[in-house]
Amino acid sequence: MKCGEIIEELEKKYPLFMAEPWDNPGLLAGRREKEVRKVYIALDATDRVIGEAEKAGADLLLTHHPMVFSALKKVNTDDFIGRRLVELIRGDISYYAMHTNxxxxxxxxxxxxxxxxxxxxxxxxxxxxxxxxxxxxxxxxxxxxxxxxxxxxxxxxxxxxxxxxxxxxxxxxxxxxxxxxxxxxxxxxxxxxxxxxxxxxxxxxxxxxxxxxxxxxxxxxxxxxxxEKIFVSQMAGYIRETFTGLTVYTEKDENPFWVV
The missing domain is CATH 3.40.1390.30 (NIF3 (NGG1p interacting factor 3)-like)
Known part of the structure; x- marks a missing residue:
């Protein structure tokens, strides 16, 4: 199944026009024509998540929070956002976020x-x-x-x-x-x-x-x-029910901070 076909179905259920004006959901990196067999679902596109998506051989990374909110004037490895985008593009992993929509x-x-x-x-x-x-x-x-x-x-x-x-x-x-x-x-x-x-x-x-x-x-x-962590399990269930033949991976349920 093409990445664009998955996006089309997602946006029927979760239209981009329903997002808040300040938000930036949608296809943030990658190719709509990419053939997708494996999907990795997470709350945020962190370095760890991207690494795990690569190890799983994921073709599509689907997160709740967009990694890119404001306009970028350059994409390089000098900053963490650019580094992550370069890693996704180099690995040919399409990246889609669905936030306030x-x-x-x-x-x-x-x-x-x-x-x-x-x-x-x-x-x-x-x-x-x-x-x-x-x-x-x-x-x-x-x-x-x-x-x-x-x-x-x-x-x-x-x-x-x-x-x-x-x-x-x-x-x-x-x-x-x-x-x-x-x-x-x-x-x-x-x-x-x-x-x-x-x-x-x-x-x-x-x-x-x-x-x-x-x-x-x-x-x-x-x-x-x-x-918000419920996004991961709920979206995994939706993907499995809606798109037959896709392998779905999810990030480990882990709070980003520790209380000591």
Whole structure:
């Protein structure tokens, strides 16, 4: 199967026009006419991931986060982005990223389903053509009322995490959650607007967390990686179901940092 044929199917389900304006999803390196038999799926195109894709003999590297966000004026091995691009091109590995277009179509809904949220609604609508509505995150009712601490333990269990951070009184009762894989601090307003009393997301800094609590929103920070890692297994399942005859490899589930 040609790389371009795979991309065509991916973009039917996850259209590029649904990505945020600042984002850069799509084919970032390689050839559409490349014959693809092996696909490697990861969250980020790191040196380790590219090396593993090469060892696996992958023809296509598919990641969530784009390695290239802004325009490049040169591509050489003097910097890490250029070095990675050169390595991919030299290995004839086509490289495709699907970021916020995937987030709005699938990831928020997947996270909400894993948390068993009920009566969900889109937290922040980013696309609405009158017949179809998509957006970032989902807000819904938790399986039952619980304390913030209990909810934190529940999030750890669902997403198989070692730790989460809580902002707010651990004993406070919560019942309506807003979940946003990745970074959530910019969507506190949306979480409050949809009636959430706890936000489950990542990348909350000191002031982001205490400010949210002051506004009536408790926070469970599962880390940027903590929830977004579901992309790898979910996308692997989609590729296997949609494209027969492809061999799919996935990166090892490993947090990019250590807590000591």
């Amino acid at each position: 995937y987030d709005v179509v699938t990831m928020g809904e997947q996270a909400a389903e894993m948390l068993r949220l009920r009566d969900t609604e889109i937290m922040e609508v980013t696309y609405d053509d009158g017949s179809r509505q998509e957006g970032l995150g989902r807000t819904g009712e938790l399986p039952g009322e619980m304390s913030l601490a209990e909810c934190g333990r529940y999030v750890k269990q669902v997403f198989e995490l070692d730790t989460v951070r809580l902002f707010g009184n651990p004993e406070q009762k919560v019942s309506r959650a807003a979940v946003l894989p990745g970074s959530g601090k910019s969507l506190v307003d949306a979480a409050l607007r949809t009636g959430a009393d706890v936000m489950i997301s990542g990348d909350f800094g000191h002031h982001d967390g205490i400010d949210a609590v002051m506004r009536g929103l408790t926070v469970i920070d599962a880390g940027h990686y903590g929830i």
